[in-house]
Amino acid sequence: MVRRARLRIAVITGAIITLLVTLVGGIASTVMTRAQDEQVRRELRYGAARGDLSSPPGCTWLYAPGVTPLAGAPAGFPVRDDFVQVRRTREAVERTVRRENTVYLVRTQARADGNVVQAVFDMRFQLADRAHLWYALGVAEVVGLLAAAVTGVVLGRLSVAPLAEALTRQRRFVTDASHELRTPITQVYTRVQVLSRQAAAEDLPAPHREGLARLAGSVGRLGEVIDDLLLSASLTAGPARRAEHRPVDVVALARSVVAEEADRTRDGRLAVTVDGPPHPLYVDGIESALRRAVGELLSNAIGHTPPGGRIEVVLVRVGGAVELTVTDTGPGFEPAEAERLFERFHRSGDGGRYGLGLALLREVVTHHGGTVAAAGRPGRGARFTVRLPECAPPPAPLPSARPVRAGRT
Structure with a gap:
């Protein structure tokens, strides 16, 4: 019971710490992701609307008809279908494109001067920050579990110690009381049996004989209860037996x-x-x-x-x-x-x-x-x-050695 209580406290403590780390990590990840997305979209819209085609903002590439892309521009851009759609509808188009193990946000829109510009933002640094955050949360989770294990053991020992002491005292009391009661109950039972036999031999009235028989049965059952308590106390003593x-x-x-x-x-x-x-x-x-x-x-x-x-x-x-x-x-x-x-x-x-x-x-x-x-x-x-x-049978007893008689040669 004590071991189960300690284990339960350790498990509950670990679950609480794990839940807290997960909750804090989830909140931090959500806040960070939303903040990054808002910042990226602001920079993307600003670059598409007012960015200098020859000197765009960091991590952003700008494409326009008749303009040569800057060196190092990602492959596969611009998305020409978006140019066609914006010229036709005059409404901005945004999309997410996954290429080269990263994510690009693409916005195509018509500027105030009528030119159609496409801005491409590379999110690899934002994705790296998120990966680092999850890695840090994983490390924090491991550390939290170790701390939970240590905390659970310490709390378990401190909180369960009074229970263990109470159980030990209870077991000792049951054992001592049962031992002390066993002898007088056996004596009473023996005396009642003797009286029952004397009552039968002396032909006492039936009510007296029946009363002695009921008394003997009650004392016998009381002795059985004492034996049960002794056996229960000895079993709960752990590996002592x-x-x-x-x-x-x-x-x-x-x-x-x-x-x-x-x-x-x-x-x-x-x-x-x-x-x-x-x-x-x-x-x-x-x-x-x-x-x-x-x-x-x-x-x-x-x-x-x-x-x-x-x-x-x-x-x-x-x-x-x-x-x-x-x-x-x-x-x-x-x-x-x-x-x-x-x-x-x-x-x-x-x-x-x-x-x-x-x-x-x-x-x-x-x-x-x-x-x-x-x-x-x-x-x-x-x-x-x-x-x-099931277990193996007991070892067979060794055969007794026969005495060897010395003879003359």
């Missing part, structure tokens, strides 16, 4: 999780099948966390599937990844809620509540570099798909 990563056979893990839930599926009269390859599929990760994630998927399916329903667990290899899919025949959900199911303590439109389980599941999968997606429709069940990067 990287050393615990090992190749984990997801096929064997899924079969083991299904076997552990056999009592619940049997009590709920649910048919659970596991369809996977006969060979292992390995992912690099923490086995306890992955077991918790797969267990959450199966527990969620069991909790939302009515008696007599069916749950399918499918494992396949897809493009260098291991894909695990859990499909149930439960009530399903609205497609619009697919993403919100992974929010903490999300409550669906039909009143269903999902608690921490699916949110923790996404944390586990994301920590392992994978993705999780949900799909379903009301009355058509739900399907959860987890995709994790």
Whole structure:
């Protein structure tokens, strides 16, 4: 989260600086272009109306019938069609001509003495100025991006530092509180179980036995929440648990999780099948966390599937990844809620509540570099798909060396 916040600040800062440089460059280019065009047209009109044919203004050539062009005049001029048109209509004609990698502005008009003169202005210097301006803007853009990167990093660190510290304190508090609560909750749970067995042996009234059973269930769920908080805090600690990563056979893990839930599926009269390859599929990760994630998927399916329903667990290899899919025949959900199911303590439109389980599941999968997606429709069940990067199997253990017995020769 902290890294994303820093990156976002850097990107926003860079975008703002880039936008400002582009905006300033566009305004400067527009103002410069208009100013140059107005100046050029003024000089062009003045040269055509009053310019000395033998000594025209700079960058301008003047053509008239019977007048020899000056040395160095551009090739292809004058434009004789314009002379013909002006003699016929007595109205000035202006045009733009592109030749010899430059642009010429041409104006042909009749002077007060009746002579027709054509003025040609070479804009190569103006075009060079514009090119230099765009080059300078490009350099400014590069410098601006570098400045934006540095500024973004600095601002990111300064602005996100309080957030990082708050998250660290929150994570430490959750971890410490969970550790401190774990032991007394375990003791209470154990004591409640003992009392439940004593109540059954001493034949206490049914309301007392039911109350103890409900208390045991509540304390057990509270212990599960504490375990979820501990696992979430350890995952968000970053690379601290990287050393615990090992190749984990997801096929064997899924079969083991299904076997552990056999009592619940049997009590709920649910048919659970596991369809996977006969060979292992390995992912690099923490086995306890992955077991918790797969267990959450199966527990969620069991909790939302009515008696007599069916749950399918499918494992396949897809493009260098291991894909695990859990499909149930439960009530399903609205497609619009697919993403919100992974929010903490999300409550669906039909009143269903999902608690921490699916949110923790996404944390586990994301920590392992994978993705999780949900799909379903009301009355058509739900399907959860987890995709994790596949890894190489663990190295085979070296064969133990046999002792060599010394013999006589």
